[in-house]
Amino acid sequence: MTQARGWRLAIHDELASTQDVVLAAAQQGEPEGLAVLARRQSAGRGTQGRPWTSPDGNLFLSMLLRPEGPARDLPQYGLLAGVALADAAAAILPPGADLRLKWPNDLLLGGAKCAGILSQGSIDAQGGMEWVAFGIGVNLALAPALPDRPTASFADTGITPPEPEAFAHLLLDAITRWRGLGLAAVRAAWVARGPELDAPMRLRQGDTLREGRFAGLDEDGRLLLATSTGVVPVSAGELLPAVS
Structure with a gap:
């Protein structure tokens, strides 16, 4: 276990899934600040249970927070992880690298996916946030x-490419910094690093396909989709390539 400015970073040569380790710790009452890094994963996963290929040289990191606040704030911590990830990446990549956040959980480099975030959380009996766990995979060496x-x-x-442990320290520092700045600052930073305003979007929600244009985020961190019938706040879904 190493220290990373308030984090307890546990490093493993191989795990089935860093996220499973952190989720189990959260459910057992582990205090916030736990971070788990694996050099390889045998059963890594992304959103919707999709497998996450986990070769040596890339980053596989999960972490535990116990923020205070209402349950409605929980999704915004995924935005916070994205903004922190974009900051850490910008500190490593050449100046002018084309980095963009893709709602809700990807980082794009030159329009191609270079990282993803799995955000999971729990709500307590009083309707507040109990914990939130991020699993972050970054293509440092291989894609x-x-x-x-x-x-x-x-x-x-x-x-x-940086060593995974070195990049993990950058990322954890960035998460700490953005927590201190607050969720309003996180939302503004996400919009600045996300799609261009008015960019065309196609969104799949189950069997429903919505089309519109990006109109920012609302105060709860939901994506705002400007459609022919008005602006629709969206809390979940999958963005599809826009039709030109």
């Missing part, structure tokens, strides 16, 4: 292929 979208790695920009 495993995905069937439905292009992928990229930090190494694709020509840099020598």
